[in-house]
């Protein structure tokens with residue numbers, strides 16, 4: 001059993017874990033992220049999460065393998081949010097609409 005820290009948002013009566021954002025090994029780093037990246041978001045708290053060994057989630061994989069940086073904006077996203085197959089570059093969901101409309105914009 002391992003404890004990591006994730007960000008939890010209040011959704012009506014229920015708390016919802018923000019899986020997409022990943023996990024932190026320490027409460028401090030999770031709070032720092034929250035402060036730095038989500039200062040304008042209300043109702044998000046840092047919560048300890050017990051990861052059972054039976055659940056095949058490894059922090060190392062989450063951090064190193066599931067994160068892909070977008071070639072255009074340089075921000076790291078989860079793999080599901082980056083299109084790595086349709087283009088020569090890794091294009092994140094945020095950049096994709098513009099990229100698709102005008103790929104020449106981004107050719108160096």
Ligand SMILES: [Zn+2]
Pocket residue numbers: 070071072073074075091092093094095096
């Ligand atoms: Zn991008």
